[in-house]
Amino acid sequence: MSTPIDYLLHLADNAVVLGQRNAEWCGHGPILEEDLALANVSLDLIGQARLLYQRVAELKGGDASEDQLAYFRDAHEFRNYTLLELPHHGPLVGYAAADRDYATTIVRNFLYSALMVLVWDGLQNSADAGLAAIAAKSVKETSYHLHHARDWLVRMGDGTDESHARVQAAVDHLMPYTEEFWTTSPAEGAAVAAHVAVDVWALRPAWDAMVNDALAEATLSRPNFHGYVTEGKVGLHSEHLGFLLAEMQSLARAHPDGRW
């Protein structure tokens, strides 16, 4: 049985891109304790990405390696959700160096980890034994990420007027990007058919319940929206991914095969 490589890359790229975004807070966290918490989340995600890239490299054979997959592919080859590559600030900021907004970071981590606890849970029964093992490890890490993000979502939503307004703005900004979760890409379809992947569509009621429950507790409202559904997972990205990759990949490309 052949494991659909593109599906594994989708999972790996999700993890590495969000890991890189969370790592941008390293040394800049709002308080020391949160700085460490986010670095932990980031390292968990990068660890998940490494395992997945290693699995892809194993399946591809030849000179494929985790480093080559992470550092020597360009933006159009990445299969991550567009949600995960967005900068840490709301819309209407035309430049990447804007002040990071912690609410945006937290809401994004919440929306993604709420999905991934369900995905990893299901993937523990994947027909691909390697992926099932990665899922068993990742589901624990992701449960913690969800707990962390949900806790802050509620604290900020049910906090001061300013924290409420900022976290509501982040929810309004990011929620439309979650529509991408529910479309089926060719890679996902093939992987589901091969019993390697879980059908994300079937997870939607559980995800909706988790999100609605948290938003209600946080006294936040869930926005309605219609319109363009992003397609990062088929390689059509926002302009932000290129900048993210330029930073993430620059060292490896300047010193190919460097060891330190």
Add this chain to the structure above:
Amino acid sequence: MNTPALKEWPLWEVFVRSKQGLEHKHCGSLHAADASQALHMARDVYTRRQEGVSIWVVPSASITASNPDDKGELFDPAADKIYRHPTFYEIPEEVGHM
């Protein structure tokens, strides 16, 4: 909502029990808004290298500490009472290592 934000979060003392250890040991302190948050932060700050299997957090304000200025009257009187140490007993051979 409409709760005024605190300028500074309260301080918590963190106690961690290691895998081998029987008792929780003080390992440091941190700032957190409340007890459950303090627990999670303690997990991230103090158990990243598998240091522990159990965490306690205690509000630092709940700890009553002895005054360093009273060190003399509190502790010095014990200095010359060597008979309080159990070092004057012969341990029988059959007891072995204690």
